[in-house]
Amino acid sequence: MPPADPDLHHAEAGAQLRAFVDQHRALLAACLDGLDEEEARARLVPSRTTLLGLVKHATFVEKVWFVQSVTGASRAAIGIPEHPGESFVLTQDDTIASVLADYADAVRASRRAIESLDLDHTLPGNRRGPLPLRWVLMHVLRELAQHCGHADILREQILARRP
Secondary structure, three states: OOOOOHHHHHHHHHHHHHHHHHHHHHHHHHOOOOOOHHHHHOOOOOOOOOHHHHHHHHHHHHHHHHHHHHHOOOHHHHOOOOOHHHHHOOOOOOOHHHHHHHHHHHHHHHHHHHOOOOOOOEEOOOOOOOEEHHHHHHHHHHHHHHHHHHHHHHHHHHHHOOO
């Protein structure tokens, strides 16, 4: 049996990692399915964590890791908060539709920003310093998985409160 092609294995790993990130992006967005605005904003824990806030925060995450890290632009220039905790804050203008639209736009921009990049490509613009795309994708996957777990619990509590 001939040895496996390392370039093919590398490409398959990249495609699989991107697919896992996309799956978790979709799962997080789906946490708002069938909810009304009040339910989406319900604060069931002492922190600012709400279902709508989680999706709004995910937009921040996309812009940090796939705009700031790729381009080196400042958070102020990108139009996002300096601190992650601020990205959960909801304004009166934030609705399920607007937050989901912003998230979808951010995800599309993220995909475009890295579509031609190899997993070993170094992204220069993160505060931690240069990082390989592989590390960034794994970090985003970990963060999305964590937030999907938060969303599952919050959604379960919200649905349990319905008459």
